Each structure stands twice: as C-alpha cells, then as structure tokens.
Amino acid sequence: MSVADLSTPLKFAYWVPNVSGGLVVSTIEQRTSWDFDYNKKLARIAEDAGFEYALSQTRYAASYGADKQHEATSFSLALLAATEKLKVIAAVHPGMWHPGVLAKYIITADHISNGRAAVNIVSGWLKDEFINFGLDWLEHDERYVRTEEFIRVLRGLWTEEGYSQAGKYYTIKDFTLSPAPVAVPGRPHPEIFFGGNSTAAQATAGRVADWYFSNGKDLEGFKDNIAGVRASAEQAGRRPRFGLNGFVIARDSEKEARDTLREIVEKAHRPAVEGFRDAVQEAGPSTKDGKGMWADSTFEDLVQYNDGFKTQLIGTPEQIAERIVEYKKIGVNLLLTCYLHFQEEVAAFGTDILPIVRELEADAARAAGVEFDPDGTLAVPSKAGV
Numbered sequence: 001m002s003v004a005d006l007s008t009p010l011k012f013a014y015w016v017p018n019v020s021g022g023l024v025v026s027t028i029e030q031r032t033s034w035d036f037d038y039n040k041k042l043a044r045i046a047e048d049a050g051f052e053y054a055l056s057q058t059r060y061a062a063s064y065g066a067d068k069q070h071e072a073t074s075f076s077l078a079l080l081a082a083t084e085k086l087k088v089i090a091a092v093h094p095g096m097w098h099p100g101v102l103a104k105y106i107i108t109a110d111h112i113s114n115g116r117a118a119v120n121i122v123s124g125w126l127k128d129e130f131i132n133f134g135l136d137w138l139e140h141d142e143r144y145v146r147t148e149e150f151i152r153v154l155r156g157l158w159t160e161e162g163y164s165q166a167g168k169y170y171t172i173k174d175f176t177l178s179p180a181p182v183a184v185p186g187r188p189h190p191e192i193f194f195g196g197n198s199t200a201a202q203a204t205a206g207r208v209a210d211w212y213f214s215n216g217k218d219l220e221g222f223k224d225n226i227a228g229v230r231a232s233a234e235q236a237g238r239r240p241r242f243g244l245n246g247f248v249i250a251r252d253s254e255k256e257a258r259d260t261l262r263e264i265v266e267k268a269h270r271p272a273v274e275g276f277r278d279a280v281q282e283a284g285p286s287t288k289d290g291k292g293m294w295a296d297s298t299f300e301d302l303v304q305y306n307d308g309f310k311t312q313l314i315g316t317p318e319q320i321a322e323r324i325v326e327y328k329k330i331g332v333n334l335l336l337t338c339y340l341h342f343q344e345e346v347a348a349f350g351t352d353i354l355p356i357v358r359e360l361e362a363d364a365a366r367a368a369g370v371e372f373d374p375d376g377t378l379a380v381p382s383k384a385g386v
C-alpha cells in the first residue's frame with residue numbers, strides 16, 4: 001500500500017483560538033482573540049479561504065498563559081451554526097464525559113449543522129484539571145484503555161440500534177439513540193479524530209480512530225509517528241488518515257518570517273512555558289518507554305504548545321507550499337494550522353499559499369503517474385469506520 005494519497009487534495013484545518021493568549025505562549029503583540037465574535041468571523045473567513053475543518057481545544061482551568069477558555073463542545077456548536085461548509089471538531093476528554101451523553105450531544109450538533117459535527121478524542125494532559133474536579137487521573141497507558149472503550153461506545157451508538165457493550169469503564173445495555181447522525185455520503189458517522197503521540201496512543205488510534213492527529217514534527221519524526229499507528233491499524237484491518245500540526249509564518253521574505261519566529265520565542269512567557277513543560281511530563285515522558293508528546297521538546301518548541309514550530313512552515317508562501325507537499329508525499333492527509341494573527345493569516349493562506357499547494361499537488365501526482373482529482377471530497381475512506 002502506498003503511504004501517500006496523491007490523488008486527492010490535501011485538506012486543511014485551523015485551531016480554533018477558544019483559549020486566551022493565542023496559540024503561542026508569548027507576550028509578542030498578536031491580534032488573535034479568544035472571544036466568540038472574533039471566532040465567528042474567523043470561521044467564515046476560513047471556510048471561504050478553502051479550509052475544510054476547524055479544531056477547538058478543551059481546557060478547563062486558567063493555566064500556562066491562558067487565563068480564559070471557552071468550553072469546546074458548545075463553542076464548536078455555535079461555530080457550526082454560524083457557518084455553511086466548515087466541519088468543526090470539538091475536543092473532548094473521555095474522563096470528563098460519559099460517551100452516551102457525548103454521542104447524543106454530537107448527534108444534535110450534526111443535525112443542526114447538516115452533517116458537519118466531529119470530535120477529537122484527547123486522553124488528557126493536565127492532571128490538575130482532573131484531580132481538582134475530583135475525577136480519577138488514571139496512569140498513562142490506562143487512560144488509553146478507557147479511551148478505546150469510549151470510542152467504541154461512540155461508534156456503536158452512532159451506527160447501531162439496540163447497542164450493547166460491556167467493558168471495564170463503560171457498560172451500555174441495549175441502547176438506541178434516535179435520531180441517528182445525519183446520513184452523509186462517504187461518512188459512516190461523525191468523524192472521530194484522535195490526538196496523542198505515545199506508543200499507547202498510536203496503538204489505540206490504529207484500532208479505533210478515523211483520523212490520527214500528530215503534534216508538530218519534522219519529516220522523519222512524522223514518519224516514525226505514523227508508522228506505529230499504521231502497524232496497529234493494519235492488524236485491525238483499518239486505514240485511518242493522518243493530520244499534522246504546524247505553525248505557519250508566511251512573510252514576503254524568509255528572513256522576515258524567521259525574525260517573527262525569533263521574536264515570538266524571545267518574548268516567550270517563561271514561567272508559563274516552564275510550568276506547562278512540568279505539567280505535561282504526565283503525558284508521554286511518564287510512559288515506560290519514555291516516548292510521547294513533548295518527550296523531546298525544547299523550551300523553544302513548547303512556546304507553541306503543540307510543537308508547531310517543528311513542522312517548519314516558516315518562510316515565503318512558495319517555500320511553505322513546497323514543504324506542505326513534501327509532507328503530503330510521506331502520508332499527511334490533513335494539515336492542522338495555527339498562526340500569530342489568525343484572521344489575517346488564514347485569509348492570506350487561502351490566497352497566497354493554497355493555490356501553489358494545489359499546483360504542486362497536481363505536479364506530484366503527475367510525476368507519480370497518478371490521476372489527481374482536484375475536487376476530491378471523500379470524507380472518510382470506506383474502511384475507516386470498521
């Protein structure tokens with residue numbers, strides 16, 4: 001099986017800035033706002049610019065440079081209601097939701113939006129949010145045992161009537177959710193994204209996710225990361241697709257772009273970045289093999305807390321477009337982007353970078369002897385929901 005899908009266009013998403021402080025933990029001047037009016041306008045700009053998805057973040061406590069945060073599922077629903085085409089992915093923690101309640105909520109969001117609701121299942125990074133809510137904070141790999149059961153319940157309730165599942169964390173008995181999600185051609189149910197880097201995360205994602213989201217990575221790092229997911233998926237006879245995070249700094253010259261990065265890092269909010277680094281030791285580095293998200297992240301990397309600088313989408317529009325297509329060639333299906341000034345830069349991405357990406361994608365397909373379908377709109381490969 002070829003690793004890359006060169007026949008269909010790459011998809012694009014942006015991070016919803018529903019958390020204050022933007023996507024960098026820095027005191028650099030930025031015009032991004034976490035409020036709803038800003039986000040509503042941003043969502044409309046993004047769908048006009050050619051973005052297919054938006055991903056909201058789930059955070060509960062004021063922490064690490066983010067003083068305020070809007071709740072992810074309600075915010076996502078409001079963005080769905082304010083847009084026409086954009087699919088909005090709400091981040092949710094299994095430890096904080098019952099999967100049946102979430103399944104029901106997303107069905108309603110799906111009907112309100114005519115089939116555009118999606119979820120990103122995240123197993124959690126901020127231990128204090130769970131402990132201080134009085135919830136169990138499970139040991140790292142055990143969190144993925146619960147996550148896997150959680151996703152199986154979601155999928156079961158979305159696709160079957162009289163669904164039952166007996167597990168360690170959830171027991172569902174003869175349950176039917178009616179209405180079912182909206183019937184969208186090529187989509188068996190609302191799409192299930194999954195974020196995580198550790199060995200346990202990769203294995204779980206391979207077995208149950210439709211989409212695997214990777215933190216920012218260089219080309220080699222991305223290849224390593226998806227190899228584990230792919231191995232697990234193949235054993236389960238599945239073909240999930242892959243998303244990669246990247247922080248985009250597109251400027252007229254490469255020097256200008258690099259200067260912007262330098263300024264972001266020089267003005268980093270040091271105590272917040274260091275506090276975050278200590279907190280996320282609860283994630284990947286706490287596992288037996290020490291692999292996982294942030295395990296090898298430097299201080300500079302963590303100024304964009306999902307390692308977005310590592311993807312190196314920094315330079316002129318041409319340079320960025322070329323790099324994006326390099327990632328496509330090694331298996332990226334969706335690029336998840338973030339920016340300093342979201343509204344302006346999302347619009348500029350659509351006008352300055354996307355057309356070059358489309359040309360380069362057509363070239364890459366031609367060079368590989370593959371037919372390129374510029375309108376390819378397949379939402380989920382047919383085997384993804386198996």
Ligand SMILES: Cc1cc2nc3c(=O)[nH]c(=O)nc-3n(C[C@H](O)[C@H](O)[C@H](O)COP(=O)(O)O)c2cc1C
Pocket residue numbers: 056057058059091120122123124125126194195196197198199200201213214215245282283284285291292293306
């Ligand atoms: C694209 C992406 C988005 C994420 N969004 C959130 C989020 O909104 N809230 C959260 O608590 N964790 C989020 N996470 C982090 C995961 O919850 C998890 O802690 C992280 O992936 C580390 O897991 P690992 O040690 O298994 O690699 C996200 C991860 C990725 C890759």
